[in-house]
Amino acid sequence: xxxxxxxxxxxxxxxxxxxxxxxxxxxxxxxxxxxxxxxxxxxxxxxxxxxxxxxxxxxxxxxxxxxxxxxxxxxxxxxxxxxxxxxxxxxxxxxxxxxxxxxxxxxxxxxxxxxxxxxxxxxxxxxxxxxxxxxxxxxxxxxxxxxxxxxxxxxxxxxxxxxxxxxxxxxxxxxxxxxxxxxxxxxxxxxxxxxxxxxxxxxxxxxxxxxxxxxxxxxxxxxxxxxxxxxxxxxxxxxxxxxxxxxxxxxxxxxxxxxxxxxxxxxxxxxxxxxxxxxxxxxxxxxxxxxxxxxxxxxxx
Numbered sequence: 475x476x477x478x479x480x481x482x483x484x485x486x487x488x489x490x491x492x493x494x495x496x497x498x499x500x501x502x503x504x505x506x507x508x509x510x511x512x513x514x515x516x517x518x519x520x521x522x523x524x525x526x527x528x529x530x531x532x533x534x535x536x537x538x539x540x541x542x543x544x545x546x547x548x549x550x551x552x553x554x555x556x557x558x559x560x561x562x563x564x565x566x567x568x569x570x571x572x573x574x575x576x577x578x579x580x581x582x583x584x585x586x587x588x589x590x591x592x593x594x595x596x597x598x599x600x601x602x603x604x605x606x607x608x609x610x611x612x613x614x615x616x617x618x619x620x621x622x623x624x625x626x627x628x629x630x631x632x633x634x635x636x637x638x639x640x641x642x643x644x645x646x647x648x649x650x651x652x653x654x655x656x657x658x659x660x661x662x663x664x665x666x667x668x669x670x671x672x673x674x675x676x677x678x679x680x681x682x683x684x685x686x687x688x689x690x691x692x693x694x695x696x697x698x699x700x701x702x703x704x705x706x707x708x709x710x711x712x713x714x715x716x717x718x719x720x721x722x723x724x725x726x727x728x729x730x731x732x733x734x735x736x737x738x739x740x741x742x743x744x745x746x747x748x749x750x751x752x753x754x755x756x757x758x759x760x761x762x763x764x765x766x767x768x769x770x771x772x773x774x775x
Contacts, residue, residue, distance in 0.1 A: 550594045555581035559594040574621060580752070581615040588614055590755075601766040602753070608652055608760035616660065618752025619770055623745075630665060630745030633731055637775055640695040642724035643751060644769035645675065652759025653677040661727065662748040668740055670711045672730065675719045679757070683712060689733055695773070697726045704739075711739055722769070 550559030560576035575597045581590055587607040594600035602617035623630055645657045657675040662668070676682070683705035692699035701716040713730055727749070734740040749772060753765045 548595070550577070551591065552579055553589070553591040555579060555584055557592060559592065559600070560597065562597055575619065576621075577617075577619050579615065579617055583612060583614050585610065585612065585614055587760075590615055590617065592617055598770040599768060601764050602755075603762050603764045604755050604758050605760070605762045606755055606758045608757060610757040611654065613754045613756055615755050616750075616752050617755070617765065618660065618750045619767065620660075620748065620750035620752075621772070622748050630663065630747045632743055632745045633663075633728065633735065634743075636728050636746075638695060639726075639728035639731075639746075639749075639772075639774045640697060640724060641727055641749075641751065641773070642696070642769065642771045643674070643767070644722040645753075646721060646766045646768070647675065647677060647753065648764050648766070649677040650759055650761070650763070651678055652757065652761075653763060654679040654756035655758070655765070656680050656754050657721070657752070657765075658754060659725070659727070660748075660750040660752070661731070661746075663731070663744045663746055664741060665745075666747055668711070668744065669709070670713070670731065670734065670740075672713045672725055672727070674715055674723065674725075675721050682714060682717070683707065685714075687737070688716070689730075691726050691729045691733075695724075695726060697724045702730070706739075 552559065557579040558576050559578075560574075562575045577592065577594045577597055577600050579590060579592050579602070581588065585607065588605070590602055590604040590606075592600065592602045597619040600617075600619070602615075604615065604617075606614050625631070626635075641659065643657075647653065647655055647657065649655065655677045656673050659672040659674075661670045661672070663670065683703070685703035685705055687704040688701055689704065690699060690701050691697070702713045703716055705712040705714060711734060731740065731744070731746075735742060735744055751770055752767070755765065
């Protein structure tokens with residue numbers, strides 16, 4: 475077993491959940507909280523109830539897949555706020571790695587009137603049907619595929635120890651004119667102390683943030699050359715595609731993180747803690763809406 479095989483979760487609240495890596499780890503997940511536009515301080519009024527009253531979770535109807543489940547062998551369903559599916563086993567995760575890819579509901583900011591149900595067969599084939607109050611501008615949930623990074627010598631592996639981290643995705647939000655949501659990667663570094671989001675698809679109500687800088691990435695690993703805007707929202711760092719949406723594509727995660735280190739947005743010896751991909755959901759206009767991931771890959775070496 476490689477020295478990357480031990481995962482350490484230090485207990486930090488998170489929106490995602492684990493990438494272990496050694497040599498080439500290619501997580502082929504086929505079949506399919508940056509708050510720019512979602513103000514975390516302004517939940518919508520819910521009509522009959524106060525927004526300050528305790529939010530009530532739907533009944534827990536979770537059915538988790540269990541440790542080491544082989545992807546595609548069954549369907550996991552959960553409506554619990556903290557419900558999750560997995561961990562899943564993939565033949566493409568080699569060299570003694572433990573099966574740690576999971577899919578989470580991650581309703582981390584429940585408000586009165588929320589509901590969400592996750593249906594999953596693998597980390598690259600799942601959907602969440604959410605019903606969030608109309609007009610709400612706070613992120614309520616981040617249903618996602620997530621992987622924590624195995625620590626090395628008691629710390630997150632440094633970015634400098636990687637030669638590549640690529641990912642590709644396909645998703646569909648089925649948005650309406652009242653949807654406030656976005657599809658994005660949520661990346662944590664330095665033992666949950668630094669957060670970077672890569673936002674790729676925005677609903678009509680999601681405003682773009684004001685760019686502090688721009689950069690171009692791509693041209694290797696099958697990633698197209700694209701221009702990205704860099705924004706900050708408090709301590710959160712945000713990459714956004716330049717004035718367009720992309721529901722199917724690929725990104726060079728390592729290049730984007732290395733740029734941030736080089737330009738001092740991240741500490742010089744930053745280490746990778748967690749990789750996730752999913753949807754930040756604020757509002758579905760008060761009606762059910764299905765958010766689908768039909769393809770997701772992570773390749774690290």
